Amino acid sequence: MTPNTFGTSFGVCGLAQAWSTGHAVAGTPRWPADTLWIIAAVVWLATLIWYADNVIRGGRLRTEVSDPAFAPFTALIVIVPMLLGIALGGHARAAGEAVFVVALVLTVAAGSWFSGQWIVADLQLAQWHPGYLLPTVAGGLIAAGGCAVFGYDTLAMVMFGYGTISWLILGSIILVRLFTAPALSSALRPTIAIEMAPPVVAGNAWFLVNGGRIDAVAAGLAGYAALMALVQLRLFPVYRQVPFGPGWWAYSFSYAAAFSLAVNWLGAEQVPDRTAWAMALLAVLTLAVAALGVRTVRRLANASYLPSVTSTSPPPTPAIWHGPRDPPRIEDCPSRRIPLPPGEDMRITTPYGARSTADEVSAGIDLTGKRAVVTGGASGIGVETVRTLARRGAAVTLAVRDTERGRQVAEDIGRGVEVRQLELTHHASIAAFAAEWRGPLHLLINNAGVMALPSLTPDPQGWEFQFATNHLGHFALTTRLHPALAAAGGARVVCLSSSAHLFSPVVFDDINFKFRPYDATLAYAQSKTAVNLFAVAAGARWRDDGITVNAVNPGAIATPLQRHVGGKLATPVELQKTTEQGASTSVLLAASPQLEGISGRYFNDNQEAVPTDQRPADVDELNRSVAPYSLNPENAERIWAISAAAVGINE
Missing domain, CATH: 1.50.10.150 (Voltage-dependent anion channel)
Incomplete structure (x- = not known):
């Protein structure tokens, strides 16, 4: 209200x-x-x-x-x-x-x-x-x-x-x-x-x-x-x-x-x-x-x-509908049940909304004893994600490229936050990070990303830079950390996506723009579609390990992510979010006990997104939607095979 x-x-x-x-x-x-x-x-x-x-x-x-x-x-x-x-x-x-x-x-x-x-x-x-x-x-x-x-x-x-x-x-x-x-x-x-x-x-x-x-x-x-x-x-x-x-x-x-x-x-x-x-x-x-x-x-x-864009925050212990395969944990669940096409699970809704903050969605949750890694945790919504998880008692590791900035953030938060170097486009850096990790990992927030590089830029392995950073780097990190995640018993992986995925599927035959003109928006869009598909594939593969993997759209937040587009957002100002609001969906998926066991889905504004058969023209509706091609299991298997070969992961 x-x-x-x-x-x-x-x-x-x-x-x-x-x-x-x-x-x-x-x-x-x-x-x-x-x-x-x-x-x-x-x-x-x-x-x-x-x-x-x-x-x-x-x-x-x-x-x-x-x-x-x-x-x-x-x-x-x-x-x-x-x-x-x-x-x-x-x-x-x-x-x-x-x-x-x-x-x-x-x-x-x-x-x-x-x-x-x-x-x-x-x-x-x-x-x-x-x-x-x-x-x-x-x-x-x-x-x-x-x-x-x-x-x-x-x-x-x-x-x-x-x-x-x-x-x-x-x-x-x-x-x-x-x-x-x-x-x-x-x-x-x-x-x-x-x-x-x-x-x-x-x-x-x-x-x-x-x-x-x-x-x-x-x-x-x-x-x-x-x-x-x-x-x-x-x-x-x-x-x-x-x-x-x-x-x-x-x-x-x-x-x-x-x-x-x-x-x-x-x-x-x-x-x-x-x-x-x-x-x-x-x-x-x-x-x-x-x-x-x-x-x-x-x-x-x-x-x-x-x-729904103005839906507000609930009491600390909300009831969330989990669909037919996971009946409500609280009797007389007040959350809405939205039917999807026959054979599909029911859409998950929560009492939280676009204006809820990370602090609000995690109120009353104790993460003491949990260990978390947040990539890109030294700027934007990553800082607020780290701050909230630490406030709830988690031991958080900032996996960042700029360790000096990371240390400044850690000192500012001051709650058992440590900093480690990670460069997502260098496989050696990813391998070293994973090899040095000891013990279980309960929460992995794949938060880092780049957006709209003005010209076609390859990573050291020759992959388009946005695809390499936003998807391949996190794919390599998450798969290498799989043993630590499995050891946690109920680990959660949250992958940050974007409503931009609605602008392009993964063009499997030309991911690196060798046969088509480079377009910064389409490159960013297909990288985020790949993020969604990874959540689907990993969620299915690792279900028996107790690991859940979901993708989230944080919304439009003014952060350094927009540095290549003049630092300005195209989203109408009344639909833009603060960093506290932008981090809320990530924190909800990472911390809420009500979402235990939920995997392979795409969320935005603290709700599961609504599938659409075409890209909406209205920005508000666009932010609430998900493209079916980004959740398609066959596409997910295809992106997994390509990614595993690209980073040298064998299953």
Whole structure:
């Protein structure tokens, strides 16, 4: 659950405020407003309880307000009570005023914190979206109107300035982002409707501040509001392509505030028959919001309202469905069972999601006495993987090319972490690492990798460098460590793959690009397909040894891996992850007792991926999918034979 779900109560407040405005300036009935305010309060309270439980159980209290995509929506938690306090003041002034003042203080505090956070955070322009207008712009302008209602005239002017100047600054940044940066993803596209909110909310606030008179400020705000309303007409075809979800409620408050401003102008201009005009406007608005509400309730009823990309973290001991060959370990297992084609195992799902962190998925797990090796553990998500395994008690060895950097990481973690040199494209280095290993090995995380080398580069044996590093090197290391893994009794191997595998199978007849033009993306893609196939082949071969082997897609994380593509990610910012989130699936597969015995599968976002018969165009769907050719047993046997011959391993 994400904080933009508070947009529902915010939208109902907008509709209620429109009816309240109609009653005040055009003589419309009061009872619709009172009813809607009650509904808004109930929805806000229910959402707050649901959301708080979800965040607390998921351990996201520290990370929720720093999430670049959804953090600004948390401001609605305190902005909505401001509106409720204003409405309550019309029936019980003292109580309403108290609610409003408390919410006002919290809104200003939240807006100040967010402003400071955006200054110190390493935000890229593409990460901004119109939701960033909520904490200070919406909060300040709504506060200005409320202060005017309760007679705080000077404070009303102060808050109007607070909101308006914030709008000028933040709005400029966001418009530059919308004009010049890549398009917002479908999950955030409805927030463009928020662009209409500042002029209409400011216009409504100004009418309350100046006593309902039309002046230069009111006229200027109305002019820009008209422009933004016309822009929305152009955007309707864009909005229609967005899958329904919590983001759709971004339309509701903005449009409701626009209708409120129209009603305010009817009153200010003393338009004849303004009651009838107001009733017509409010009826249209009410029908639109009601349709939104009905659709939301239906989606909630069939559990399809919240998207899986925002699924959240569970209690420390979740139940996980293992499919028909491994029945649930916990009775009444709450995890979803997703049927695959006849003859296939059931897909494994967990209560964790894309935003879960490595610390969250391993909470309560004791790895004391376990020994682990993490390749590439000196940078990116490898560091967080090492840190988490060590925090849970494992003795971790960093297998790295740069031992000096590895020692710095080990010193920083300081929990029995050691460093050993490993060069994955040199067979002698791999053989030496394996030969020097003594005793059992419980966890092997094949984390190291290279990506998108700009030109065709062979390794010392003549193999394309990405294929050699990402697959062959780890194949040689894992097979040479097989005796140590078998000695552990229940060892786990986690191989880091990528959604890029969907861009190419292994081209068995031309792995090294001798008969086709070199393409950095396709080379990287086939290397990751090979990783998946290795997990399938090794999982089948070593099942009787108690060794499980799985492939994982960590997701899009800004790390040194992207150094050959300018250090930038093509994935929309709201789908990108932190290193803590990126390491979570690796740690889950390596450490969770609930996944014992699961092997030969491909996971992403802490769920088993969904097979697809073609590469999805949508990035979100792409990240949840797996290509059947990358899990095909015949392909797996073929890649095993080629790899064994390449590295000199005999079975």
